[in-house]
Amino acid sequence: MALPTDSFKKFNYWLRPSKQVERKIMIEILLSAMQSGYDIRKYTYFGFGSVYYADFVMFHKYLYINDMICIEWSDVRKRMKFNLPYEFITLRMSSLQDALPKIVKKRTKYLAWVDFDRQLDADMLRDIDDCILTLPMQSIFIVTVDARARVPRHIVESNELTPKQQDKWLLKQFNEEFGLFVERKIVAKDLDDSEIPGLYYDAIIGRINETIRVRDGAEFIQFFNFLYADGAPMLTIGGMIGTAEDREKMAVTLNHEFAAGGREPVLIKVPHLTFREKQWLDSNLQCDKACFELDDDGLENYRRFYRQYPTFVESLT
Numbered sequence: 198m199a200l201p202t203d204s205f206k207k208f209n210y211w212l213r214p215s216k217q218v219e220r221k222i223m224i225e226i227l228l229s230a231m232q233s234g235y236d237i238r239k240y241t242y243f244g245f246g247s248v249y250y251a252d253f254v255m256f257h258k259y260l261y262i263n264d265m266i267c268i269e270w271s272d273v274r275k276r277m278k279f280n281l282p283y284e285f286i287t288l289r290m291s292s293l294q295d296a297l298p299k300i301v302k303k304r305t306k307y308l309a310w311v312d313f314d315r316q317l318d319a320d321m322l323r324d325i326d327d328c329i330l331t332l333p334m335q336s337i338f339i340v341t342v343d344a345r346a347r348v349p350r351h352i353v354e355s356n357e358l359t360p361k362q363q364d365k366w367l368l369k370q371f372n373e374e375f376g377l378f379v380e381r382k383i384v385a386k387d388l389d390d391s392e393i394p395g396l397y398y399d400a401i402i403g404r405i406n407e408t409i410r411v412r413d414g415a416e417f418i419q420f421f422n423f424l425y426a427d428g429a430p431m432l433t434i435g436g437m438i439g440t441a442e443d444r445e446k447m448a449v450t451l452n453h454e455f456a457a458g459g460r461e462p463v464l465i466k467v468p469h470l471t472f473r474e475k476q477w478l479d480s481n482l483q484c485d486k487a488c489f490e491l492d493d494d495g496l497e498n499y500r501r502f503y504r505q506y507p508t509f510v511e512s513l514t
Contacts, residue, residue, distance in 0.1 A: 213427035214507055215465045220252065221505035222455045222465075223435075224259045226420060227308070227337070229450045230437075235335065237308065238262060243300060244310040245269060245293075246286075248276045252310060253286060262308065268296045293324050301331050310339040310435070317342045317397045319374045322404050329408045329417070332438055339421060339435030342397055346371070346388040364388075371396075378403030394424050394432050398460055401434050409438065418444050422457035425465035432462065467502050468495035472510075479503060 227237050238261040246253050246267035256262050265286045269277050274290050281288065289296045293311060301307065309328055313321055321342065328338050348363045358366060364385070371383045379399040387396045405417050421435030436458075437443060450456060457463050470478070474489060478499055481487075487496055499506065 212509055214467050214469070214509075215425035215427045216431075217507040218465050218467055218502050218505040219423050219425055219433060220255050221507075222423070222463075222502075223339075223421065224255065225505075226450055226453050226456055227260060229453050230337075230447060232449050233446045235437075235447075237337075240264075240306045240308045240337070241266065242308045242310075243268060245312050246277075248273060248280045250280060250282050250286070252312070254282050256308070257283060260308075266296075266300050268293055268300075294327065297327050297331055301333075303333060305333065307332050307336040308339075309336065310341070312339075312341040312433075313343070315343050316345055316347060317375070317400060322374070322378075322400070325401065325404055326408050329405055329438065330411070334412075334415065335437060335439055335443060337435065337437050338417075339433060340401060341431055341433040342401075344394045344397060344424060344430040344432040345390065346393050346396075375400040375403075378407065390430070394430070394462060395460060397432055398422065398434060398462070402460075412438075414440050416440065416444070418447060418451075419458045420447070420450055420453070420456040422459070422462045423465055424462040465502065466494075466498050467506055468499055470499070470506075472508060475506065475508065 231237055240262060241264040242253070242256050242260075242262045243266035244252055246269060250267065253265055253267065257265070263285055265283070266289060267277070267286055268289045268291065270290070270292045277288055277290065287300075289300065309332060311321075311324060311328065321340075325340055332338060346367060348367050352358065352363060352366065368383065368385060368388065371388070375396070376383055379396065380403065383396065386392060402417075402419070409415050409417050415438060417436050418439045419434065419436035421433055423433040425431055425433075437447065439447075444451075451458055455463050468491060474487075474491070477488065478484075478496075482500055482503065484496075491499075
């Protein structure tokens with residue numbers, strides 16, 4: 198089993214602009230689901246909060262969810278308790294595998310986000326499998342993975358394999374873990390940075406679709422497929438465990454500007470701007486060119502996500 202990566206020690210989860218845009222888009226799409234009769238306010242949210250609890254704060258404030266469970270398996274119990282933002286959040290210091298049977302109730306609908314900070318592996322596929330089998334109908338399941346293909350550190354540091362042998366080891370590992378779900382042989386080109394998000398998508402969706410078949414009449418109604426980077430590229434896939442009738446009811450959600458029901462992800466890539474630059478762009482959204490050095494891609498990406506673009510300021514309290 199993989200060990201905790203403690204990525205919260207390297208990154209402040211609040212200060213990641215593309216991640217924040219992703220959270221806001223998720224909230225918009227989930228609010229649209231309320232228009233279709235799915236009362237997200239009454240769902241129970243569970244996810245990996247880390248010491249920042251960023252998703253918990255936003256989902257409480259903007260989705261009005263009051264029933265929340267945080268799962269954390271790093272050995273930071275005191276920090277998790279100290280930073281708990283709301284008393285109604287239940288803290289579970291364990292792995293997802295151990296926590297899931299204890300937290301899921303048959304008559305409760307869940308918004309579940311398993312936001313991993315490492316690349317896809319067999320353990321994560323088993324966690325996905327458990328969620329798809331366990332979560333009640335009309336629950337929403339989301340998974341995020343590091344969208345890179347890297348040889349594990351312990352293999353690299355062992356110095357037992359040459360770089361070429363490491364590449365062969367990784368290819369063999371991927372075929373053993375994901376080959377069944379992508380329904381083809383994985384080749385070296387699939388491990389290129391540009392190809393990995395598609396390979397991981399195929400593996401995750403393949404696993405979900407295979408697992409969900411055992412649930413009579415159930416299907417996975419996908420509406421999240423995001424690719425973003427605040428450093429490492431991250432892939433997020435999500436949707437509802439529902440029925441064909443649910444798919445019809447969710448027409449508004451599935452037609453949302455940023456909903457993605459297929460293999461092609463919504464690419465979230467926003468420029469880093471000063472507060473003054475952002476203000477100018479907001480006042481000149483139809484401009485052909487910025488009055489400062491901002492390339493065409495940066496301008497277009499800002500236009501696309503200006504409503505969700507975060508502003509970070511220092512508060513001296």
